[in-house]
Amino acid sequence: MAAGAHGISEDDKRRSTRMAARAFAGVAVFAAAFIAVCLGIGALAGPRQVADTVQLSAVEQQDPFYVLLIGSDSRKGTALYTGKASDHAQVNQHSDVITLVRVDPASYQITLVTVPRDTVLPGESSKINDTLVNGDPMETVKAVQRLTGVEIDYYMMTTFTGFENFIDTLGGVTVDVPATVKVPDPSTAEDVTVQKGQNQHLDGSETLVFARARKEYADNQDAVRQANVRQIEVAIFRNVLNMPNESDIDQALVSLKRSTSTNLDMSKVGYLAVDFALHKDDVTLYSCTGPYTGDVNSSGLWVVDQNSQAWEDLMAAVDSGSDPSGIVEGPAMP
Numbered sequence: 018m019a020a021g022a023h024g025i026s027e028d029d030k031r032r033s034t035r036m037a038a039r040a041f042a043g044v045a046v047f048a049a050a051f052i053a054v055c056l057g058i059g060a061l062a063g064p065r066q067v068a069d070t071v072q073l074s075a076v077e078q079q080d081p082f083y084v085l086l087i088g089s090d091s092r093k094g095t096a097l098y099t100g101k102a103s104d105h106a107q108v109n110q111h112s113d114v115i116t117l118v119r120v121d122p123a124s125y126q127i128t129l130v131t132v133p134r135d136t137v138l139p140g141e142s143s144k145i146n147d148t149l150v151n152g153d154p155m156e157t158v159k160a161v162q163r164l165t166g167v168e169i170d171y172y173m174m175t176t177f178t179g180f181e182n183f184i185d186t187l188g189g190v191t192v193d194v195p196a197t198v199k200v201p202d203p204s205t206a207e208d209v210t211v212q213k214g215q216n217q218h219l220d221g222s223e224t225l226v227f228a229r230a231r232k233e234y235a236d237n238q239d240a241v242r243q244a245n246v247r248q249i250e251v252a253i254f255r256n257v258l259n260m261p262n263e264s265d266i267d268q269a270l271v272s273l274k275r276s277t278s279t280n281l282d283m284s285k286v287g288y289l290a291v292d293f294a295l296h297k298d299d300v301t302l303y304s305c306t307g308p309y310t311g312d313v314n315s316s317g318l319w320v321v322d323q324n325s326q327a328w329e330d331l332m333a334a335v336d337s338g339s340d341p342s343g344i345v346e347g348p349a350m351p
Contacts, residue, residue: 081121081338083167084281085158086250087174088114088228089149094178095203112149112157112174114228114246117165121338125299128335129250131243131306132161135321144320154278164307164323165332171281177203177225179276185221186272190252192217195241196351198230224249237348239319240309244347247304258297305341307331309348 091110115132134146138160145164148156154172162169175183181204184190194217199210202222209226211219219227228249231242257269307328311321327345334341 081119081123081336082171083169084118084120084171084173085154085161085169086114086116086118087112087149087154087157087172088180088246089174089176091176094176095206109150110152111146112154113146114243115145115157115161116247116250117161117167117169119167119335124301124338125296126301126303126338127254128303128338128341129247129305130165130331130335130341131247131309132164133239133243133307133309133311133321135239135309135311135319136164136307136323137320138163139323139325144318155280164328166329167332167336171279173277173279173281175277180228181221181225183221183269183272183276184219184224184253186269187253187256189218189220190224190249190256192219192224192227192245192248192252194227195245196233198226198233200226200230202226234351237309240306240348241350243306243309244350247306251302251304254302258294258300260294303335303340303342305331305335305343306345306347308345 089110090113111134113134115134117130117132119128119130120126132145134144136145137143138145145157145160148160154174158169158172181202193215194211194213197210197213199208201207202209202225204222204225209222211217211223211227211230228242228246230245231238234241260269308324308331309321310324311319314320331341331344334344
């Protein structure tokens with residue numbers, strides 16, 4: 018739809034484009050996720066078509082920027098919580114999903130980069146996912162900045178229950194499941210099975226199980242899991258782009274605010290992502306992984322060396338807006 022259809026100037030259109038893209042970064046994901054923060058259209062009296070209700074606001078930045086999507090493995094608030102320090106992820110937590118998202122407002126381009134959770138930075142003994150042990154996501158942001166060499170403006174973090182609730186708000190996601198998996202849903206502690214197959218529509222519980230499954234794969238277990246996570250993130254992205262009216266988008270935003278913690282200024286989130294939705298056919302989405310080849314260390318833990326040259330080559334492509342897929346070859350899927 019042409020911007021002039023509502024009497025919108027070209028300058029306003031460009032500002033709207035930059036604003037929508039800037040906000041949209043927080044969503045591409047987990048998150049993880051992570052994508053609907055950019056859809057902050059205000060609540061209205063009833064559903065109206067997105068294309069018929071374009072509203073604009075100013076934005077400070079038009080250059081590409083980065084958001085880090087973090088999936089915490091904390092058991093707090095779930096049926097798996099024991100409160101015992103000796104049990105895994107009870108009084109501490111780890112960033113078991115780490116996706117770096119680059120957003121280019123000018124070109125409608127979004128790039129997802131998996132940061133393998135088992136990566137060990139030079140001169141350190143702990144893995145990069147241990148940076149969340151004290152509950153401060155900025156420590157994870159700093160570590161990823163060291164690893165990738167780019168400045169990360171924002172983060173968005175979600176938990177097991179927050180992620181599951183958000184997926185249900187979106188009406189589920191459709192993904193290709195490479196192998197049948199069975200993992201306990203932390204919310205209930207009951208096993209949930211997700212069947213192998215293409216175009217499988219999963220609800221929140223099933224999506225969380227699919228995102229957590231790792232030991233079911235023979236080789237490159239976590240690399241395969243992270244490829245599945247990126248697939249979920251892409252599905253979330255497409256769900257949001259195709260939302261038909263403002264009430265759906267507003268509901269997704271409300272759910273996201275309840276389901277995540279972030280340093281994004283939520284007061285500026287209103288009336289965002291409309292331009293992305295209107296130009297969904299122009300959106301380019303790239304997806305790739307950082308180097309994930311590893312080995313067992315002297316403590317018996319699987320670790321991934323930084324591989325500085327591979328990261329330098331990968332991020333040169335990402336930061337320039339090029340297609341980074343294939344620079345680090347992804348794992349063979351089951």
